[in-house]
Amino acid sequence: MSEIVEQAFNEVIGLIHTAxxxxxxxxxxxxxxxxxxxxxxxxxxxxxxxxxxxVIENLAQYIxxxxxxxxxxxxxxxxxxxxxxxxxxxxxxVAPLARQLPWAHNVVVLNKCKLPEEREFYTRLAIKExxxxxxxxxxxxxxxxxxxxxxxxxxxxxxxxLYPNIQEEFKDIYLLDFLDLPAHHSEQDLRSGLVANLKKFxxxxxxxxxxxxxxxxxxxxxxxxxxxxxxxxxxxxxLIAFELKIDDFKPAYMGQLSFYxxxxxxxxxxxxxxPSIGILLCKSKDAEVVEYVLSRTLSTALVxxxxxxxxxxxxxxxxxxEFYELEAQRDSEWRQNKKTKxxxxxxxxx
Numbered sequence: 162m163s164e165i166v167e168q169a170f171n172e173v174i175g176l177i178h179t180a181x182x183x184x185x186x187x188x189x190x191x192x193x194x195x196x197x198x199x200x201x202x203x204x205x206x207x208x209x210x211x212x213x214x215x216v217i218e219n220l221a222q223y224i225x226x227x228x229x230x231x232x233x234x235x236x237x238x239x240x241x242x243x244x245x246x247x248x249x250x251x252x253x254x255v256a257p258l259a260r261q262l263p264w265a266h267n268v269v270v271l272n273k274c275k276l277p278e279e280r281e282f283y284t285r286l287a288i289k290e291x292x293x294x295x296x297x298x299x300x301x302x303x304x305x306x307x308x309x310x311x312x313x314x315x316x317x318x319x320x321x322x323l324y325p326n327i328q329e330e331f332k333d334i335y336l337l338d339f340l341d342l343p344a345h346h347s348e349q350d351l352r353s354g355l356v357a358n359l360k361k362f363x364x365x366x367x368x369x370x371x372x373x374x375x376x377x378x379x380x381x382x383x384x385x386x387x388x389x390x391x392x393x394x395x396x397x398x399x400l401i402a403f404e405l406k407i408d409d410f411k412p413a414y415m416g417q418l419s420f421y422x423x424x425x426x427x428x429x430x431x432x433x434x435x436p437s438i439g440i441l442l443c444k445s446k447d448a449e450v451v452e453y454v455l456s457r458t459l460s461t462a463l464v465x466x467x468x469x470x471x472x473x474x475x476x477x478x479x480x481x482x483e484f485y486e487l488e489a490q491r492d493s494e495w496r497q498n499k500k501t502k503x504x505x506x507x508x509x510x511x
Contacts, residue, residue, distance in 0.1 A: 193260045200246030244271055258284045265294045273301045282306045290368040303336045335467045351405050352389050369396040379424045388421050399435040400425050410446035410464055412454045419460035442467050
């Protein structure tokens with residue numbers, strides 16, 4: 162088979178896959194809309210006290226007996242349909258997003274997420290990353306939302322200019338709870354563990370990451386160097402260099418990573434690709450030290466931490482509540498100051 166013929170065949174296969182995805186999405190949208198309507202009907206009946214919980218049980222039994230071909234209409238699912246409607250009926254942002262997710266994904270979000278912001282975050286994440294139900298559960302159990310809200314990835318001016326959405330692609334803390342590392346591990350232990358668990362590491366990184374190589378070789382002048390891990394990001398269309406450090410971030414590390422990025426861009430990057438991005442993955446970091454270092458460099462590098470285990474979810478949730486309370490207090494003070502300043506200006510005019 163010639164290369165031209167094979168390319169044509171693959172184009173036809175691509176059309177088939179695209180049509181299948183559209184058909185599945187259309188069918189899923191209709192199904193979720195049905196569940197929404199049923200949930201709305203049940204909610205209305207129960208709010209007006211026309212129906213009690215016993216009626217839902219009778220409805221499920223009636224369907225099972227009289228219409229056995231209708232699958233999935235159990236007592237539990239009826240209450241989930243009601244929950245879907247009541248949670249999202251006054252949410253014009255997440256309601257249309259929920260229709261893009263399979264029913265099983267919506268159930269996971271409804272059961273595991275309590276805050277409106279949290280439900281929106283994971284719904285968008287599941288759509289963007291095309292997460293499986295299991296992968297979505299792992300993201301929620303890994304407290305990705307709490308980690309994202311409590312810390313903010315420091316982006317360099319150059320990085321923000323080249324990649325406006327860079328913060329959406331990278332995390333400030335990467336959870337590597339799938340690694341069985343000893344308390345005192347080496348960088349080689351860390352690198353080998355990530356490569357051995359590459360599938361799980363890719364799930365933590367995100368859908369668009371493609372593995373390129375371990376200890377990726379670079380030659381500059383007459384000297385040989387190597388980058389711990391190199392990936393390619395399909396969405397950003399650039400190489401991603403991970404340099405692993407098992408201790409606290411040190412300013413000297415940034416110079417090393419910037420050197421690797423320059424070598425990648427000069428000798429490895431293809432003409433159609435964007436400048437490479439570097440991630441210094443350290444065991445810990447001092448935010449003020451990182452800020453000092455990043456304020457003067459033009460490198461497209463970021464600093465992140467890795468954790469082999471997270472604090473209890475309740476601890477993170479408590480910190481998040483404190484964060485929201487602080488933000489609300491700041492907002493109230495800002496509004497009060499604005500009101501006071503406005504009154505003073507009016508007084509001066511008089």
